[in-house]
Each structure stands twice: as structure tokens, then as C-alpha cells.
Amino acid sequence: MNFTPVTAPSGASATDMSNSGEIRLVDLTKKFGDTHAVKDINLTIPHGSYCCLLGPSGCGKTTILRMIAGHETPTSGEITIGDTSVIGLPPVQRGTAMMFQSYALFPHLSIRDNVAFYLKMRGVGKDERRKRADEMLERVQLAHLRDRMPAQLSGGQQQRVALARSLITNPRVLLLDEPLSALDEFLRLQMRVELKTLQAELGITFVHVTHTQPEAIALADMVVVMDTGRIDQAASAREIYNSPATPYVARFMGAQNVLTGKVEGIEGGVARLKSARGETFELPRQSVAPAVGEDMSFSVRRDYIAIRKRTEAETEAATNAVLGTVDSIEYQGNFVKVSLQVPGMDTFVANVPDHDYFVEPIGPGDAVAASWDKQHAHLLDRVDTGVPEPYAAR
């Protein structure tokens, strides 16, 4: 798709401060009855960035989106877009447009009238309305279907219409509620690329709600990982992936193993941890200073784990290693996902490059030792409470 920003009729330019799509949420809270949907959210989404709100269903990500859109009123807190507070303003005055999960196309209107709806509401004349709707439909390559009804279109086409209908309002913020979840895999990957390209071309802020990690990683300049009603981490995709802040984020992103131990001693900036099973881990000094006797959790990326066979007689793990038996093997093409059973842990996974794996293949039931270099141990802000998350490691 080849999108170019449509200049607003008012002639407002993108450099105009009032046109900035920076979103600031300050102490934002929403209660439904007695339950907090979201609690004390603080977040700044920079102008012109692609932000993904990521979390399992019911974590409050859609509620945040709907509050930004003006379809839900916050119980307390502040939302500003650009430098204006938007609480109480209708969507059109906020400069936001929302793309709904169900696309929400008007079933009684043709594609062209769907796209032209905003212009009709603004009292634009019929000819002008049609002309501009047709231009927008051409941008999404659907001009030839303009007289069809929404029900006669495929899911992918409906989505493009929804996109065209949102963009005709010249929003400074586009809000997308799980836009790709209704599409099949092939179309999803294609639309993903198109959304990213579109965002870069328009230069406006995109806020995209999803529960799919690869989608967030692939699209976002800024990933916001949410747990029930609060933000666990908001950072770049790479940072979220490599340096998760909490055990929850580490597990939810699905590429990390989470380990916990008690600090036994600190030597030369390296903390020595002893786990409940008796293994010894080394943890290089990071942001949080460890104290002797304290529990600490850290994560190690799955692809930094090395696996070797061991004999049944070998029952003592070396430093920075755990012992276990192979639970399952999944071939993934460029790597092999080896899941281990380690007593006292819910999951432990090693992603072994396929050429390494096939040098010395292992199978379910084999006794193995899994080890890693101490520099790959990443300290987590919070001690792992060991509660298995419903959406934990895939």
C-alpha cells in the first residue's frame, strides 16, 4: 500500500504543537463496580511512535485503549494528547480514530458510504464526499469494490475499509484494538507489514492492542507489557525481549527461563546464589545491589542454554547449570526446542540450534545437564513468586 498523509482541511501542519500525537496517561484508574480494570497507570507514548499494549485477555489493555479513544471514562487520572487534556472530549475533538476488533463497518451502508460517513457528519456535500472517499479507497486498493456492502467483503478487505474509514478523519492518534486477530495467518503477516509501513508513512501515533508477543515485537517501537490492571514494563521491543523487568514479563514474552536463589556471598561484583534444589548460580552485579541472605530471581534466554547428555550417576550440578530429563522435543526449523523436566520448576526450555542438536541428538527421557555463561544471567526486579502464569512460556 502506498499511503501519503492527507492534509487536514484546516491546514494544520504536523509541526504544530496542537497536532502532536504524544499521549500521556497520569495515575489513570478505571473501576468497574468494585474491581479495578486498570490501576494507577502512568505512561507516556511519544509522538509518531508505534506502541503495542501487550498482555493476556482481561489485563486491562483494551480498557486503556478505550479510555484514550473516549469510549470509556476514567474513574480517576488524567489523559493528555498533544498538550490538551482530553477527558470529557468526544473522540473527534481528541483527534483519535479507533479501528475496532470487529471492524464495526456499518452493515447498511456501502463501502463508499462507510468511508464517507465522517464527511457526512461534518456536512460535506455529496459530490465532495464521494470524491474524497474514493480517493481514500484507492489508497487501500479497494476502489473497485466501493459499491459493495460490507457483508460481501472478505475479512482482509473489511479491515482495509475500516482502516480507510479511520484515516479519513485525519487522526493524530490511531487506536487499533486487536486488528489482526480475526485474520488468517498469511493475511496477518501481510497486514502486519502494511500497518508498520503505513505508520511510518503517516508519522502519526499508533496504539495497538494485542495478546500476541511476536506481533508486538515485530511492530512496536515501544512495547507495554501488562499484567492484571498494571504495567509491568514499558520499553523497546529489544529491551523487553532481552532484559525483562519481572518474572512475569520474562515468562510472558516466552523466550526466557526464570531461576531463583538465595544470595550466599558476593565476590568481586558477582553474587553467588544457592537454589532450593542446591545448585549454585553466579549473578554479575546489575542495577540492584544484592544483599546476603536475600532471595533473587534472574532470567536466562532459552537460546543461551547449552545442553549435554549426562549419566544417571551424575547428580551434582556444576555452577550455572541445572540437571533434568528431557520432556519433549519440538523441531522448529532453524532450532530445536528442548523442554526439560527439572524437579521443582514449572518449565525449563533450551532452544538448541539445529546443527548443534543433530550432532548429538537427544530424545525424551534422556538425562541431561543444561548450563549457561554467567554473563547471560539477567537480574529481575522482582523475586519470582513461582505462580504459574496462565499465559506463561510457549
Add this chain to the structure above:
Amino acid sequence: MNSRSSALPYIQVSPLALVLILFFTIPVALVLLVSFFRYQMLVGIVPDFTFKNYADILTNQTNWLLYWSTLKFAVIVLAITGFIGFWISYFLVFHIRNLVTAIALFLVCTVPFWTSNIIRMISWRPVLGREGLVNQALVGSGLTDQPVEWLLYSDFAVVVAYVHLFTLFMIVPIFNSMARIDKSLLEAAMDAGASRWGVIWNVVLPLSKTGIALGTLFVVTLVMGDFSVVTVMSGGLSGSAASAIFNDLQFLNYPRAAANAVILLIVVLLIASAIFRLVDVREELVR
């Protein structure tokens, strides 16, 4: 084997076909047949083939007046029930967030139907009568010196009773089609800058069209076929197309009653086909 399987579909539709023939086709055919018979004083029905009954009805000015009055009632009642029905449904569907509450309130609308038509009609008398609640309130508050006479036994009373009796027939289909509207459509319309009225006019109303059409069909046919409400509530001052039929039946003039019934049937069918032409009601029923 082959012949049996080809007969099977006919066997499958036969129960419904029998019911329709027995309770619909035969009675209508009989009415049509009798409408061409001759009526003879003191003798009764004489088999014949005459258009005299139709000619009598069509040349009688009273009949035209009765049809005119019935149509007038139908239009007034339709406008009022449509208005009330639309807004009650709108309130129930879009303003009550809790589905259980909405269904409970919806059931409350049906409570008046737990008593018979007659009781619901009669109970307007102590409200609208000369010494009724409304008049007592009016005189008591000093708004009028004398009780208002036109409240009961008037066209006003007839309309009140019709609205009371038939509004539910409007609420049910409109509620039904509104409940199917995806709530995000309303939000999408607001995103596009539609005002509250804009949303109702451009989204809710067009998508409730089939419900409104079905409700219209119910209300119009009910009003067109009524004679008891108009008789009781107008105190015999007004009549309807059906009360002409009722009068003929009392004089055992079955042929003319039958002819009038056929004319009424044709009028109602014309109205129904006009509604079907405007809105595809099947779409609603099939969905």
C-alpha cells in the same frame, strides 16, 4: 425404493399443509364463497353468484367513513406506538448496561398482558371517566372548573386503549432488531464525529428498520381487525371496519359480512405488501 424416497418430502410437509388447509385455506375459501351468496330477509343465505354485496358495501358512504376512521386510528396509533416502542427499546438496549436488568425490564413491559384485554380496557374507565382520577386531579388542582368530557367515550379514549394494548407488539420486534446491533457501531459513528442524534438517525434507526416494519405490521393488522376496543372505549360513538361486519352478523346477513371481510382482508394485504416492499422483513426472520 425410488418411489418411496420421492414421496418422502410430501409426507414431511403434509402435517403443516393439513393444518394450513384446515384452518386457513378452507375458512378463507368459504368466506370468499359466501360473499357471493344472496341474503334474503327471514330466509337467510341463498346460494347465488352475485356482486350485489360488494356493490352495497362500496356504494354505502357509511362504510367508506368506517374505513377512513379505522385507517385514521391505525395511523395515529402507529405513530404513537412506534415512537414509544422505539425509545423504550433504545433505552433497554443501549442504556441498560446489565443484560439481566434489561431482560427484567423487558419482562415488566409484558406484565399488563397477564390480564385479559377486556379488563385492561375497562380499567381505563375509573381513570378517564367523568368522576375519574384524571378529572379529579384536573378539577382539584383548579386547572378546569368542570370535569373534561372528552376523556372517556371518545376517539381520544380509543387511541389511549389501542396504545396501551398494542405498544408491546411494537417494542418486541424493535427490541429484537436493536439487540443485534453491534455496540461498537455506535462508537464507530461517534469516532466519525456523529452526535447522539446523528448516531440514532444514521445507525440505530436504519438498523432497526426491520423491527419497526414488523411492529407496524402487527399494530396495523390489530387495529384494522378490531371492533371491541373501538366500541367499548368510544361508547358506541365510533366504529371500525370490523364493527360493520359485526353488525351484519347480528342481522344474520352473512353474505355481506363475508364480502366486507374479503374487502378488509384485501386492504390489510395491500398494507402488508407495501410494508414488505419497503423493508425486507424476511431478512430479520431468517437471521
